[in-house]
Amino acid sequence: MKLYDRDHSGNCHKVRLLLSMLGLEYESVPVDLGSGENRSPEFLSLSLRGQVPTLTDGDVTVWDSQAILVYLARRYGGEEWLPIEPVAMSEVMQWMAMSENELLFGLARARQNKMTNGPWPWDLVSEYGRSGLAVMNEHLAERNWLALDRPTIAEPACYPYVALAHEGEISLDDYPAVRAWLARIEALPGYVGMPGIGD
Amino acid sequence: MKLYDRDHSGNCHKVRLLLSMLGLEYESVPVDLGSGENRSPEFLSLSLRGQVPTLTDGDVTVWDSQAILVYLARRYGGEEWLPIEPVAMSEVMQWMAMSENELLFGLARARQNKMTNGPWPWDLVSEYGRSGLAVMNEHLAERNWLALDRPTIAEPACYPYVALAHEGEISLDDYPAVRAWLARIEALPGYVGMPGIGD
Numbered sequence: 001m002k003l004y005d006r007d008h009s010g011n012c013h014k015v016r017l018l019l020s021m022l023g024l025e026y027e028s029v030p031v032d033l034g035s036g037e038n039r040s041p042e043f044l045s046l047s048l049r050g051q052v053p054t055l056t057d058g059d060v061t062v063w064d065s066q067a068i069l070v071y072l073a074r075r076y077g078g079e080e081w082l083p084i085e086p087v088a089m090s091e092v093m094q095w096m097a098m099s100e101n102e103l104l105f106g107l108a109r110a111r112q113n114k115m116t117n118g119p120w121p122w123d124l125v126s127e128y129g130r131s132g133l134a135v136m137n138e139h140l141a142e143r144n145w146l147a148l149d150r151p152t153i154a155e156p157a158c159y160p161y162v163a164l165a166h167e168g169e170i171s172l173d174d175y176p177a178v179r180a181w182l183a184r185i186e187a188l189p190g191y192v193g194m195p196g197i198g199d
Numbered sequence: 200m201k202l203y204d205r206d207h208s209g210n211c212h213k214v215r216l217l218l219s220m221l222g223l224e225y226e227s228v229p230v231d232l233g234s235g236e237n238r239s240p241e242f243l244s245l246s247l248r249g250q251v252p253t254l255t256d257g258d259v260t261v262w263d264s265q266a267i268l269v270y271l272a273r274r275y276g277g278e279e280w281l282p283i284e285p286v287a288m289s290e291v292m293q294w295m296a297m298s299e300n301e302l303l304f305g306l307a308r309a310r311q312n313k314m315t316n317g318p319w320p321w322d323l324v325s326e327y328g329r330s331g332l333a334v335m336n337e338h339l340a341e342r343n344w345l346a347l348d349r350p351t352i353a354e355p356a357c358y359p360y361v362a363l364a365h366e367g368e369i370s371l372d373d374y375p376a377v378r379a380w381l382a383r384i385e386a387l388p389g390y391v392g393m394p395g396i397g398d
Contacts, residue, residue: 048334048337048338049297049301049330049334060286062286062289062293063293064292064293064296064297065296066292066295066296066299067289067290067292067293067295067296068289070285070288070289070292071285071286071288071289071292074283074284074285074288074289075285075286084273084283085273086269086270086273086274087259087261087270087274089269089270089273090261090266090267090269090270090273091266093263093265093266093269093270094261094262094263094266096265096266097263097264097265097266097299098248098263100265100296100299100300101299101303102248104300105304119320119323120323121318121320124318124319131248135247135248138247139247
Protein backbone atom coordinates (compact mmCIF):
# COMPACT_ATOMS: atom_id res chain seq x y z
CA MET A 1 0.00 0.00 0.00
CA LYS A 2 1.07 3.57 -0.71
CA LEU A 3 -0.27 6.53 1.21
CA TYR A 4 0.10 9.87 -0.57
CA ASP A 5 0.79 11.85 2.49
CA ARG A 6 1.76 15.08 4.19
CA ASP A 7 3.34 15.10 7.67
CA HIS A 8 1.41 18.09 9.01
CA SER A 9 -1.98 17.06 7.63
CA GLY A 10 -4.49 15.96 10.23
CA ASN A 11 -6.55 14.34 7.47
CA CYS A 12 -3.53 12.21 6.53
CA HIS A 13 -2.98 11.41 10.17
CA LYS A 14 -6.46 9.91 10.42
CA VAL A 15 -5.33 7.30 7.92
CA ARG A 16 -1.87 6.82 9.47
CA LEU A 17 -3.54 6.12 12.81
CA LEU A 18 -5.85 3.44 11.45
CA LEU A 19 -3.12 1.83 9.34
CA SER A 20 -0.94 1.58 12.42
CA MET A 21 -3.73 0.35 14.69
CA LEU A 22 -4.58 -2.33 12.13
CA GLY A 23 -0.90 -3.30 11.96
CA LEU A 24 -0.72 -2.69 8.20
CA GLU A 25 2.56 -1.97 6.40
CA TYR A 26 2.57 0.90 3.93
CA GLU A 27 4.85 3.30 2.13
CA SER A 28 4.35 7.00 2.84
CA VAL A 29 4.77 9.06 -0.35
CA PRO A 30 5.14 12.76 0.51
CA VAL A 31 3.21 15.10 -1.78
CA ASP A 32 4.49 18.67 -1.96
CA LEU A 33 1.42 20.90 -2.04
CA GLY A 34 3.58 24.04 -2.06
CA SER A 35 5.09 23.23 -5.46
CA GLY A 36 1.72 22.18 -6.88
CA GLU A 37 2.71 18.51 -7.14
CA ASN A 38 -0.87 17.68 -6.14
CA ARG A 39 -2.16 19.39 -9.31
CA SER A 40 0.06 17.35 -11.65
CA PRO A 41 -1.77 15.19 -14.23
CA GLU A 42 -0.12 12.16 -12.65
CA PHE A 43 -1.48 12.87 -9.19
CA LEU A 44 -4.89 14.00 -10.46
CA SER A 45 -5.23 10.63 -12.20
CA LEU A 46 -5.17 9.10 -8.70
CA SER A 47 -7.04 11.78 -6.80
CA LEU A 48 -9.70 13.77 -8.65
CA ARG A 49 -9.58 16.55 -6.10
CA GLY A 50 -5.78 16.76 -6.02
CA GLN A 51 -5.75 16.19 -2.30
CA VAL A 52 -3.95 14.07 0.25
CA PRO A 53 -4.56 11.59 1.72
CA THR A 54 -4.93 9.26 -1.24
CA LEU A 55 -4.32 5.54 -0.87
CA THR A 56 -3.35 2.91 -3.42
CA ASP A 57 -3.64 -0.76 -2.54
CA GLY A 58 -2.79 -2.96 -5.51
CA ASP A 59 -5.24 -1.95 -8.22
CA VAL A 60 -7.46 0.00 -5.85
CA THR A 61 -7.17 3.77 -5.43
CA VAL A 62 -9.18 5.63 -2.80
CA TRP A 63 -9.17 9.39 -2.21
CA ASP A 64 -10.62 11.25 0.80
CA SER A 65 -9.75 10.44 4.40
CA GLN A 66 -13.26 9.31 5.29
CA ALA A 67 -13.51 6.95 2.31
CA ILE A 68 -10.04 5.56 3.04
CA LEU A 69 -10.96 4.82 6.66
CA VAL A 70 -14.09 3.01 5.48
CA TYR A 71 -12.08 1.06 2.89
CA LEU A 72 -9.39 -0.05 5.35
CA ALA A 73 -11.88 -0.95 8.07
CA ARG A 74 -14.05 -3.00 5.72
CA ARG A 75 -11.16 -4.69 3.97
CA TYR A 76 -8.77 -5.35 6.84
CA GLY A 77 -10.69 -4.82 10.08
CA GLY A 78 -13.58 -7.26 9.92
CA GLU A 79 -16.48 -5.58 11.71
CA GLU A 80 -14.42 -4.34 14.62
CA TRP A 81 -13.79 -0.83 13.37
CA LEU A 82 -16.90 -0.44 11.22
CA PRO A 83 -19.82 -2.80 11.82
CA ILE A 84 -22.32 -3.31 9.00
CA GLU A 85 -25.40 -3.67 11.20
CA PRO A 86 -27.53 -0.60 10.35
CA VAL A 87 -27.83 1.01 13.79
CA ALA A 88 -24.20 0.45 14.74
CA MET A 89 -22.98 1.64 11.36
CA SER A 90 -25.05 4.80 11.58
CA GLU A 91 -23.69 5.48 15.10
CA VAL A 92 -20.20 5.44 13.61
CA MET A 93 -21.30 7.61 10.69
CA GLN A 94 -22.74 10.27 13.02
CA TRP A 95 -19.23 10.87 14.36
CA MET A 96 -17.66 10.61 10.92
CA ALA A 97 -19.98 13.50 10.05
CA MET A 98 -18.82 15.41 13.13
CA SER A 99 -15.24 14.94 11.91
CA GLU A 100 -16.12 16.41 8.50
CA ASN A 101 -18.20 19.29 9.82
CA GLU A 102 -17.44 20.88 13.20
CA LEU A 103 -13.94 19.41 13.41
CA LEU A 104 -12.74 19.98 9.83
CA PHE A 105 -14.56 23.25 9.08
CA GLY A 106 -14.20 24.41 12.67
CA LEU A 107 -11.03 23.26 14.40
CA ALA A 108 -8.93 22.46 11.33
CA ARG A 109 -9.81 25.69 9.54
CA ALA A 110 -8.96 27.67 12.70
CA ARG A 111 -5.58 25.90 12.74
CA GLN A 112 -5.08 26.67 9.05
CA ASN A 113 -5.88 30.31 9.75
CA LYS A 114 -3.30 30.56 12.53
CA MET A 115 -0.59 28.32 11.04
CA THR A 116 -0.64 29.29 7.36
CA ASN A 117 -2.76 32.44 7.27
CA GLY A 118 -5.62 30.43 5.73
CA PRO A 119 -8.66 32.32 4.45
CA TRP A 120 -11.44 31.03 6.73
CA PRO A 121 -12.37 33.68 9.34
CA TRP A 122 -11.04 32.55 12.72
CA ASP A 123 -13.97 33.89 14.79
CA LEU A 124 -16.46 31.97 12.69
CA VAL A 125 -14.64 28.67 12.43
CA SER A 126 -13.38 28.64 16.00
CA GLU A 127 -16.93 29.11 17.29
CA TYR A 128 -18.12 26.32 15.01
CA GLY A 129 -15.31 24.08 16.21
CA ARG A 130 -16.15 24.76 19.85
CA SER A 131 -19.78 23.81 19.22
CA GLY A 132 -18.49 20.39 18.16
CA LEU A 133 -16.22 20.10 21.20
CA ALA A 134 -19.17 20.91 23.48
CA VAL A 135 -21.26 18.13 21.93
CA MET A 136 -18.38 15.67 22.16
CA ASN A 137 -17.66 16.64 25.76
CA GLU A 138 -21.23 16.08 26.86
CA HIS A 139 -21.40 12.78 24.99
CA LEU A 140 -18.05 11.50 26.26
CA ALA A 141 -18.81 12.41 29.87
CA GLU A 142 -20.80 9.18 30.04
CA ARG A 143 -18.83 6.85 27.77
CA ASN A 144 -15.33 5.94 26.71
CA TRP A 145 -15.67 5.95 22.94
CA LEU A 146 -17.69 8.01 20.48
CA ALA A 147 -19.92 5.49 18.72
CA LEU A 148 -19.81 2.05 20.34
CA ASP A 149 -18.38 0.36 23.43
CA ARG A 150 -15.02 0.05 21.67
CA PRO A 151 -12.92 2.23 19.35
CA THR A 152 -14.22 2.49 15.79
CA ILE A 153 -13.08 4.52 12.78
CA ALA A 154 -14.84 7.45 14.46
CA GLU A 155 -11.82 7.65 16.78
CA PRO A 156 -9.07 8.11 14.14
CA ALA A 157 -11.50 10.32 12.18
CA CYS A 158 -12.09 12.71 15.08
CA TYR A 159 -8.77 12.52 16.93
CA PRO A 160 -6.28 14.60 14.89
CA TYR A 161 -7.98 17.98 14.68
CA VAL A 162 -9.10 17.80 18.31
CA ALA A 163 -5.56 16.94 19.42
CA LEU A 164 -4.27 19.80 17.23
CA ALA A 165 -6.89 22.34 18.38
CA HIS A 166 -4.27 24.31 20.32
CA GLU A 167 -2.49 25.12 17.04
CA GLY A 168 -5.67 26.95 16.05
CA GLU A 169 -5.59 28.74 19.41
CA ILE A 170 -8.58 26.79 20.68
CA SER A 171 -8.16 25.56 24.22
CA LEU A 172 -9.48 22.22 25.44
CA ASP A 173 -9.57 23.46 29.07
CA ASP A 174 -13.37 23.50 29.10
CA TYR A 175 -13.69 19.99 27.70
CA PRO A 176 -12.30 17.53 30.27
CA ALA A 177 -14.17 14.52 28.88
CA VAL A 178 -12.69 15.23 25.46
CA ARG A 179 -9.19 15.41 26.98
CA ALA A 180 -9.75 12.07 28.73
CA TRP A 181 -10.87 10.56 25.42
CA LEU A 182 -7.72 11.84 23.69
CA ALA A 183 -5.66 10.13 26.40
CA ARG A 184 -7.56 6.87 25.92
CA ILE A 185 -6.79 6.96 22.19
CA GLU A 186 -3.13 7.71 22.90
CA ALA A 187 -3.01 4.55 25.04
CA LEU A 188 -4.36 2.27 22.29
CA PRO A 189 -2.05 -0.32 20.73
CA GLY A 190 -0.60 1.05 17.51
CA TYR A 191 -1.16 4.71 18.41
CA VAL A 192 1.23 7.04 16.60
CA GLY A 193 1.75 10.79 17.01
CA MET A 194 2.34 13.56 14.50
CA PRO A 195 3.99 17.01 14.51
CA GLY A 196 2.06 19.32 16.83
CA ILE A 197 0.67 16.59 19.05
CA GLY A 198 2.50 16.10 22.31
CA ASP A 199 5.41 18.29 21.20
CA MET B 200 -40.75 6.72 11.17
CA LYS B 201 -40.56 10.41 12.03
CA LEU B 202 -38.31 12.84 10.21
CA TYR B 203 -37.59 16.04 12.12
CA ASP B 204 -37.55 18.26 9.16
CA ARG B 205 -37.37 21.68 7.59
CA ASP B 206 -38.84 22.38 4.13
CA HIS B 207 -36.02 24.59 2.89
CA SER B 208 -33.17 22.45 4.20
CA GLY B 209 -31.14 20.68 1.54
CA ASN B 210 -29.77 18.36 4.22
CA CYS B 211 -33.33 17.31 5.11
CA HIS B 212 -34.10 16.89 1.44
CA LYS B 213 -31.30 14.33 1.10
CA VAL B 214 -33.26 12.15 3.50
CA ARG B 215 -36.69 12.90 1.96
CA LEU B 216 -35.32 11.81 -1.42
CA LEU B 217 -34.03 8.47 -0.19
CA LEU B 218 -37.15 7.78 1.89
CA SER B 219 -39.26 8.39 -1.18
CA MET B 220 -37.03 6.39 -3.52
CA LEU B 221 -37.13 3.47 -1.07
CA GLY B 222 -40.93 3.79 -0.91
CA LEU B 223 -40.92 4.28 2.86
CA GLU B 224 -43.77 5.95 4.72
CA TYR B 225 -42.85 8.57 7.31
CA GLU B 226 -44.22 11.53 9.20
CA SER B 227 -42.52 14.87 8.64
CA VAL B 228 -42.25 16.83 11.91
CA PRO B 229 -41.36 20.46 11.19
CA VAL B 230 -38.78 21.94 13.56
CA ASP B 231 -38.80 25.73 13.89
CA LEU B 232 -35.16 26.80 14.03
CA GLY B 233 -36.15 30.48 14.22
CA SER B 234 -37.88 30.08 17.58
CA GLY B 235 -35.06 27.94 18.93
CA GLU B 236 -37.20 24.79 19.05
CA ASN B 237 -34.10 22.86 17.99
CA ARG B 238 -32.33 23.92 21.21
CA SER B 239 -35.13 22.65 23.48
CA PRO B 240 -34.12 19.90 25.96
CA GLU B 241 -36.67 17.65 24.29
CA PHE B 242 -35.15 18.02 20.84
CA LEU B 243 -31.57 17.90 22.12
CA SER B 244 -32.36 14.55 23.74
CA LEU B 245 -32.91 13.25 20.18
CA SER B 246 -30.24 15.23 18.37
CA LEU B 247 -27.09 16.15 20.30
CA ARG B 248 -26.25 18.91 17.86
CA GLY B 249 -29.76 20.37 17.81
CA GLN B 250 -29.97 19.99 14.05
CA VAL B 251 -32.35 18.70 11.44
CA PRO B 252 -32.59 16.21 9.87
CA THR B 253 -33.04 13.78 12.74
CA LEU B 254 -34.85 10.49 12.23
CA THR B 255 -36.64 8.23 14.67
CA ASP B 256 -37.58 4.71 13.65
CA GLY B 257 -39.13 2.80 16.54
CA ASP B 258 -36.50 2.85 19.28
CA VAL B 259 -33.75 4.03 16.97
CA THR B 260 -32.76 7.70 16.68
CA VAL B 261 -30.24 8.88 14.13
CA TRP B 262 -28.99 12.45 13.68
CA ASP B 263 -27.00 13.84 10.75
CA SER B 264 -28.08 13.51 7.12
CA GLN B 265 -25.14 11.31 6.16
CA ALA B 266 -25.69 8.90 9.04
CA ILE B 267 -29.42 8.76 8.28
CA LEU B 268 -28.76 7.90 4.62
CA VAL B 269 -26.43 5.11 5.72
CA TYR B 270 -28.98 3.84 8.24
CA LEU B 271 -31.87 3.78 5.75
CA ALA B 272 -29.80 2.20 2.99
CA ARG B 273 -28.45 -0.54 5.25
CA ARG B 274 -31.75 -1.22 6.96
CA TYR B 275 -34.20 -0.96 4.07
CA GLY B 276 -32.20 -0.97 0.85
CA GLY B 277 -30.28 -4.23 0.88
CA GLU B 278 -26.98 -3.54 -0.85
CA GLU B 279 -28.49 -1.59 -3.69
CA TRP B 280 -27.94 1.89 -2.31
CA LEU B 281 -24.88 1.14 -0.17
CA PRO B 282 -22.90 -2.03 -0.88
CA ILE B 283 -20.73 -3.44 1.89
CA GLU B 284 -17.93 -4.74 -0.33
CA PRO B 285 -14.90 -2.57 0.62
CA VAL B 286 -14.06 -1.01 -2.75
CA ALA B 287 -17.67 -0.29 -3.71
CA MET B 288 -18.46 1.10 -0.26
CA SER B 289 -15.45 3.40 -0.38
CA GLU B 290 -16.49 4.61 -3.85
CA VAL B 291 -19.81 5.69 -2.35
CA MET B 292 -18.08 7.27 0.64
CA GLN B 293 -15.81 9.36 -1.60
CA TRP B 294 -18.90 11.15 -2.88
CA MET B 295 -20.50 11.32 0.55
CA ALA B 296 -17.36 13.21 1.52
CA MET B 297 -17.79 15.53 -1.48
CA SER B 298 -21.34 16.22 -0.24
CA GLU B 299 -20.05 17.20 3.22
CA ASN B 300 -17.12 19.26 1.98
CA GLU B 301 -17.28 21.14 -1.33
CA LEU B 302 -21.07 20.93 -1.57
CA LEU B 303 -22.03 21.73 2.03
CA PHE B 304 -19.24 24.17 2.91
CA GLY B 305 -19.18 25.53 -0.64
CA LEU B 306 -22.53 25.56 -2.39
CA ALA B 307 -24.79 25.38 0.67
CA ARG B 308 -22.90 28.06 2.59
CA ALA B 309 -23.03 30.33 -0.49
CA ARG B 310 -26.80 29.79 -0.58
CA GLN B 311 -27.05 30.53 3.14
CA ASN B 312 -25.07 33.71 2.57
CA LYS B 313 -27.41 34.92 -0.18
CA MET B 314 -30.72 33.65 1.25
CA THR B 315 -30.37 34.39 4.96
CA ASN B 316 -27.34 36.66 5.16
CA GLY B 317 -25.31 33.78 6.59
CA PRO B 318 -21.82 34.50 7.92
CA TRP B 319 -19.62 32.44 5.57
CA PRO B 320 -17.85 34.74 3.06
CA TRP B 321 -19.45 34.25 -0.36
CA ASP B 322 -16.22 34.62 -2.38
CA LEU B 323 -14.53 31.91 -0.38
CA VAL B 324 -17.35 29.38 -0.23
CA SER B 325 -18.53 29.91 -3.81
CA GLU B 326 -15.00 29.24 -5.08
CA TYR B 327 -14.82 26.11 -2.94
CA GLY B 328 -18.21 24.97 -4.20
CA ARG B 329 -17.18 25.48 -7.82
CA SER B 330 -14.08 23.35 -7.23
CA GLY B 331 -16.43 20.52 -6.30
CA LEU B 332 -18.64 21.11 -9.34
CA ALA B 333 -15.58 21.00 -11.62
CA VAL B 334 -14.54 17.62 -10.19
CA MET B 335 -18.06 16.26 -10.48
CA ASN B 336 -18.42 17.55 -14.03
CA GLU B 337 -15.21 15.88 -15.19
CA HIS B 338 -16.17 12.63 -13.45
CA LEU B 339 -19.75 12.61 -14.73
CA ALA B 340 -18.70 13.34 -18.31
CA GLU B 341 -17.89 9.65 -18.62
CA ARG B 342 -20.52 8.02 -16.43
CA ASN B 343 -24.14 8.27 -15.39
CA TRP B 344 -23.84 8.03 -11.61
CA LEU B 345 -21.27 9.20 -9.09
CA ALA B 346 -20.03 6.02 -7.45
CA LEU B 347 -21.25 2.88 -9.20
CA ASP B 348 -23.15 1.87 -12.34
CA ARG B 349 -26.41 2.65 -10.57
CA PRO B 350 -27.69 5.30 -8.16
CA THR B 351 -26.40 4.97 -4.60
CA ILE B 352 -26.83 7.15 -1.52
CA ALA B 353 -24.18 9.39 -3.09
CA GLU B 354 -26.96 10.65 -5.37
CA PRO B 355 -29.42 11.91 -2.71
CA ALA B 356 -26.41 13.12 -0.68
CA CYS B 357 -25.03 15.28 -3.48
CA TYR B 358 -28.22 16.27 -5.32
CA PRO B 359 -29.88 18.98 -3.19
CA TYR B 360 -27.16 21.58 -2.85
CA VAL B 361 -26.14 21.20 -6.48
CA ALA B 362 -29.76 21.60 -7.61
CA LEU B 363 -30.05 24.64 -5.30
CA ALA B 364 -26.72 26.21 -6.37
CA HIS B 365 -28.53 29.01 -8.20
CA GLU B 366 -29.95 30.23 -4.88
CA GLY B 367 -26.36 30.85 -3.84
CA GLU B 368 -25.82 32.71 -7.13
CA ILE B 369 -23.63 29.94 -8.51
CA SER B 370 -24.42 29.05 -12.10
CA LEU B 371 -24.29 25.52 -13.46
CA ASP B 372 -23.76 26.79 -17.03
CA ASP B 373 -20.17 25.58 -17.09
CA TYR B 374 -21.05 22.10 -15.83
CA PRO B 375 -23.14 20.34 -18.48
CA ALA B 376 -22.38 16.84 -17.23
CA VAL B 377 -23.57 17.86 -13.77
CA ARG B 378 -26.81 19.25 -15.25
CA ALA B 379 -27.37 15.98 -17.14
CA TRP B 380 -26.82 14.05 -13.89
CA LEU B 381 -29.39 16.24 -12.10
CA ALA B 382 -31.88 15.41 -14.87
CA ARG B 383 -31.17 11.70 -14.51
CA ILE B 384 -31.90 11.89 -10.78
CA GLU B 385 -35.09 13.84 -11.43
CA ALA B 386 -36.24 10.99 -13.70
CA LEU B 387 -35.73 8.28 -11.05
CA PRO B 388 -38.79 6.53 -9.57
CA GLY B 389 -39.72 8.20 -6.30
CA TYR B 390 -37.98 11.50 -7.06
CA VAL B 391 -39.46 14.43 -5.13
CA GLY B 392 -38.71 18.13 -5.39
CA MET B 393 -38.37 20.86 -2.77
CA PRO B 394 -38.78 24.64 -2.64
CA GLY B 395 -36.16 26.28 -4.87
CA ILE B 396 -35.75 23.32 -7.19
CA GLY B 397 -37.59 23.59 -10.49
CA ASP B 398 -39.59 26.59 -9.28
